[in-house]
Amino acid sequence: MEGAPLLSAKLTRPEPVDRALPREQLIDLLWSLTDLPVTVVTGPAGSGKSRLVAAWADDSPGWDSIAWLTVDQDDRARPARLWQHLLAALRGAGVLLPAALLDLTTAPDHAAVTELAAVLSHQQHSIVLVLDDACWLDAEQLGEIEFLLRHAQSHLRLVLVGRHRPRFPLHRYRLTDQLSELRWSELALDAGEVRALFALHGVDLTPAALADVMEQTGGWLAGVRLCALAMADGSGVPALAGHDYVVDYFTGEILDRCTPRRRRLLAGVARLDTFTAELAAIVGGVEEGDVIADLEEAGAFLETVSEAQGTYRLHPLFGAVLRDRLPLPPAAARTAGLVAARWSARHGDLAGAVGHAAAVGAWEDAARFVVDDLAVGEVIVDGPAGRLTGLLAGMPAEPASPEGVIVAAAHALSHSDHPRAERLLTGNAWLPGPDAPLPVRLAACMVQQSVAYETGDAERLDAVTGAAARLLPQVDPGRIAVRPELWVFVLSGVATAHLRAGRLDEAAGSFAAAIRAARSERCGGLLAYCTQHLAFTEALLGRLRSAYDTAHRASDVVARTEALNRGPRHIADLALAWVAAERYDTTAAWRHLRTAEEGLATDIMPRESAYAATLTIVRSRLLRARGELPAALSVLRGAPPETSARLWVRHELDLAESRVLVAMGRHEEARTALARLDQERPEATLARGSALLAAGDPQRAVECAHQVLCLLGLPVGVLVEAWLLLAAGTARQGDHERAVEALRTAVGFTVDDGGTRAVHEADGALHQLLRRHATAADPVPGFSLRQAEVLRHLAALTPTEEIAELMDVSVKTVRTHIREVLRKVDASSRAEAVRRARDLGLL
CATH class of the missing domain: 3.40.50.300 (P-loop containing nucleotide triphosphate hydrolases)
Structure with missing residues (x-):
């Protein structure tokens, strides 16, 4: 040729x-x-x-x-x-x-x-x-x-x-x-191939060294080989981005072949973690042409992050070499970083925006991106492992803008550094006022909410959560939809404020609303908090069945969201202890009480006074169930001062103390305790009636019962106590027919939620009435008539088919009643159910 x-x-x-x-x-x-x-x-x-x-x-x-x-x-x-x-x-x-x-x-x-x-x-x-x-x-x-x-x-x-x-x-x-x-x-080598290639060069890699090589090279064959050559003398894994072997390779194979235009492009994208063609063109100063094709033809180590979104990144080792070999003047580097940050913010890439701004020290811009994107809650909720938290780690100690103060406080809260967060907020009187942009005001409320919660400032918590709840509806619904943690965060604060103020019904409603709004994985920790506290609040309200079911659901949520749940973790046990004590299941109550006490004693988060008060009251009730009345009184009187910091909590403790004093016959002391109660509350009226009954004045005791029963919207537990007081008072007056009817009504109410403690703690006259008038057809406290009949058949070891025949119902119906009986006595078998029922005095 x-x-x-x-x-x-x-x-x-x-x-x-x-x-x-x-x-x-x-x-x-x-x-x-x-x-x-x-x-x-x-x-x-x-x-x-x-x-x-x-x-x-x-x-x-x-x-x-x-x-x-x-x-x-x-x-x-x-x-x-x-x-x-x-x-x-x-x-x-x-x-x-x-x-x-x-x-x-x-x-x-x-x-x-x-x-x-x-x-x-x-x-x-x-x-x-x-x-x-x-x-x-x-x-x-x-x-x-x-x-x-x-x-x-x-x-x-x-x-x-x-x-x-x-x-x-x-x-x-x-x-x-x-x-x-x-x-x-x-083509990239996996860890096994990297180890094998090093072995061919006579180098035996430790697991730590192998991890280091993989992180630096990403399996790039030439990089792995060059690293093996550099380690052939027995030295450790070098920093490859600065090693002569690697730098010379990149320089000879890529940089020396690049046109000035492509060198400018490489210098720009080397400052980006990820980028699109548009962003690469902006930071690289390229006004026309296909920049991705330019990068590929330049030999850039280009990796596709997402084909669908058109995002790329440079191999980290190549990027590090470029930043060293193609430096930008400080002013140009800062400008490029800010351009990239603002572009990322406009395109919905918050992490990219914050990362680019942080990389060039533009912390006020980074903070503004976080606030404008309504991401302050994300910083607080995600904790130290959150993506934004890590990017914000280098924030200055003294921010120079309202957004900077808010984000710095949120960052401190994410690390449980509550004192620093409080110092930042209290030391900046120029924090956003009513004329500030909506995102700034909302973000300020959220960090204030967290600080108020941690410091126990109930008045401040009530104010800021109320303000946040008024601001959220003003935010575009589309933005709220992508950040469901906002509503959950604010509603949990509103509910907590209600709880601390003793507004239990409102607290339960807000906790339930927060649970319904928790639709994303980020809400896991908040969901665990709200579900536990809903169970706790329902228990205090006497809604025992709901509290029991919610507490068990809360335990599952806590286990499922362990990594996100940084709040109290044993409130569900506290709710279960209360429920078990109300159902007079003393074995389960002691078990849950001990678990709750151990958990709360070791929890790093501050304890709400209601928790400790509840523990005290449950322990006192269990001691009273043992007949240890002096010990029950001592527990109540030995509660630490912070336990009664809130008026409604103090009221609950005084109410429990007055009941124990009445049971002990110490009427003068009981009157003193009763005088400390809020006389407008129906529980105080019933406690006064019980004291009058014990002192020999059944007529006034009955009047107290009637006074309460005339009220509307009473909790089930209060209704039960009122009917029991009426039954005991009329029994002492000799009106047994009326007393039996009142007793039946009280027992009927216990069927709804299974609380039988009030029956066991009732006046002695009521116990005599129970013994005198109980028949096989009488309801068992806490059970419907059918369930009580099934329980008696179980005690007689009657087979299921025979029970169905005796009761003239289907076998399926009997099995349904048996499951409900087992649930109510917290048993897993028929024999255990009978044993528990006998322990509880139900048989």
Whole structure:
């Protein structure tokens, strides 16, 4: 062939390197991929793609002839040279070329390409044409090669190897399932291969060193090999971004080949964690052209983060080298960072915006992004492991703007540094006022809410949660929809304020609303808090069945959200202890009480005084159930001062103390305790009536009962106590018929929620009445008539079928009653249910 001399190196496959890592799995994969007409193998410089394809070709069993051509930069500028070598590669693979093509000395016209396609289509054997570094070819050259493939497809297959996808009509072949690809992610070494490659270099990696190498290189073959060479002298894993081996490789393979335009582009994107084409163009100062194609052609180690969103990143090692080798002046670096931050904020990438701003020390901008995106709750709720929390770690101690103060306080709260958060808020009198933007005012309320909660400032908590609840409806619903933690956060604060003020009904309603709003994973910790406190509040309200079910549900939520739940974790046990004590299940009550005490004693969060008061009251009731009245009184009187910091909590303690004093017959002391009660509350009226009854004045006791029963909307527990007081008073007056009716009414109310403690603690006259008038048909406290009958049959060891026959109901109905009996006495078997019922005095 006349013309330029043929370069044999362009027609020769790369030789294996010394201590090459065998990659049989990838070679096997290539055999399956190359069954299709087009195979594309792409990866950055040093990813081992060319030698992998060469190893695959060397492994060929001879069924196909493989033509190899390594393309270089000159081939784009000198088409005749390309075609001379391409024809030589085909002839070396056994293709018989006509004389006209053998004598070709210039770039072929389309007629010559057509003739070559005809020759290939009549080959007796299949040809695989490998074009290494195919990215150097322009679209016109690749178009002619695609023409060859299309018209000789049954006899020609194409393997394109390069640092990026060539300008070949890949879409056409992908659409018809005729394209296969092997990408950088598949070329990267895994941990086992990295260890094996180091072993070939005589280096034994420790697990920590292996993790370090993987983190720095990401499995990049050349980087791993260079690191192994650097460690051959026995030294530890080097910082590769500054190591001469790596820097020289990147400089020679990429930077020295870049145009000034592409160097500016690389310098800009090296400052970005992730980027899109638009953002890369902005920070790289590129006003036109395809910047992603520019980066790929520059040889950038480009990794796809999300194809759907069009986001990319540089290999971290390459990015670090670029930042060192292509530095920007401080002012330019800050400008680039702020441009990237504002672009990210506009496009909804809050973490990117904060990260870019933080990287250039623009902390006030970072704080403003957080506040404007309504993400202060995210910072507080996610805690130290949150994505924003980590990005904000370097914030200055003294922020210079309202947003900076708010976010710094939120960051302190995320680390449970409540004193610092309080100092930041109280030391800045210029925090946002009524004219401040809505996001700033809402964010300020949220950090104030957290500080008020932690410091126990009930008045402040009530004020700021109320303000936040008024502000939230003014926020665009679309923004609220993507941040459900806002409503949950505020509603939990509102509910807590109600609880601390003793507004239990309102607290229960707000906790329930917060639970309904907790629709995202971020709400896990808040959901655990609200579910536990709903159970606790329902228990205090006497809604025992609801409290019991909610407490068990809360325990499941706490276990499921362990990582997010940084608040009190044993409030559910406290609620269960209260419920069990009210049901007079002393065994379960002691168990739950001890668990709650242990949990609250070790909890790092501040304890609400209501928790300690509840513990005190439950322990006192259990001691009274044992007959240890002096001990029960001592527990109540020994409650620490902070336990009674709130008026309603103090009222509950005084109420419990007055009841114990009445039971002990210490009437003077009981009157003193009664005088401390809120006389407007029905519980105080009933306690006074019980004291009058014990002192021998049943008439006034009955009047107290009537006074309460005239009221509307009373909790079940108060109604039960009122009817019991009426029954005991009328019994002492000798009106047994009226007393029995009142007793039946009281017991009927206990069926709703199963609370029988008041029955057991009732006046002695009532116990005599119970013994005198109890029959097999009487209801068992806490059970319906049918359930009581089933319980008695269980005690008699009657089979289920026989119970159904005796009660004239279906077996299925009997089983339903049995399940309800087991639930009410907290038993798992019939025998246990009977034993518990006897312990509780129900049989």
